[in-house]
Amino acid sequence: MEGLNALDKIDCFGDICPVPVIKLQTRISSIEEGESFMMVVDHSCAIEHMREVLMKEDLDWEIDEVMNGVWEVTVSKR
Template identity: 85%
Template sequence: MDKIDCFGDICPVPVIKLQNMISTILEGESFMMVVDHSCAIEHMREVLQKENLVWTIDEVMNGVWEVTVTKE
């Protein structure tokens, strides 16, 4: 699984990286993004809800989220 580090990236950079990864992965593949900005998480959630994907967003530490995405 690819892991994309978005530490320090402010909106819309994490969302753009998310959209790029969604467009490149194949069915059955997964990736994880690590994000440290809550506003990016809200925008990423909006993008993910529109796609045919399996995804989770977990706050693994205070202010740090892991977004795991799998294309079905």
């Protein structure tokens, strides 16, 4: 559908650090203005490293623990 931007979802369930961080960095390198993506992560160590990466980028992002031990990381480029 024209005009709708589907949220790209990257499943990192079961991936241990540094795999989710590498996936994050790879996706960040190709994100276009106006795009968003979400990563689902279940490893707390990865969340801390992802936060460090995101703080260095000019992106909007949010990390939500949606269930005990499961996080959704949403990233958007302005």
